[in-house]
Amino acid sequence: MITCDFAILPVGCDSTGCKDYVAAAVQVVKDSGLDWQLTGMGTQIEAENLKELYEVIAKAQEAVFEVGAGRVYTVIKVDDRRDIEKRTLDKKIETVEKMLD
Template sequence: MSVLVEFAIFPTDKGDSVSKHVSKVIDLIRNSGVPYQLTAMGTLVETATLPEALDILNRSYQVLEKDSKRVYITMNMDIQKDKNNRLKTKVEAIENKIGAVNK
């Protein structure tokens, strides 16, 4: 099973720049060992199970809620059985199609 999660999480009570706080979440994800991709607007994570994905979201919240009165989270999920490594293969599939069109 492949659970892709795209999410953004940040405190809303820390001013204009929250990168110091978000970096703590990214450190948690990095140390979890799951594949992830940091983007300018959020983070993509791939886990093998839904509980594992939800655990990462919960732990990410716990990192921020210690020092924040308000935390904002957006999330999208794509769950597909009998698949894995989609964080990489979905992007490769599009890049291959772009390459075929440009030939």
């Protein structure tokens, strides 16, 4: 299972607000059928392989351009763990939560 955290940042926009750009990118992720989570600082997705992961991110980036961004900066963090099957985003959280008092 591959997990990823990414953020697409529009550059040079007229406003400091990003909600329209974020909504366009997240809609692509939602429509992809992959499991995902929206956070206050980015979007996390789960994929079976790098190809499907990068295809969704590329489409999300294109959606931000379609909203009107002239330039975007994309940050991608990928955890490609192959020693444990189905290591989902939720499982990662559960592991840490079990350790807390």
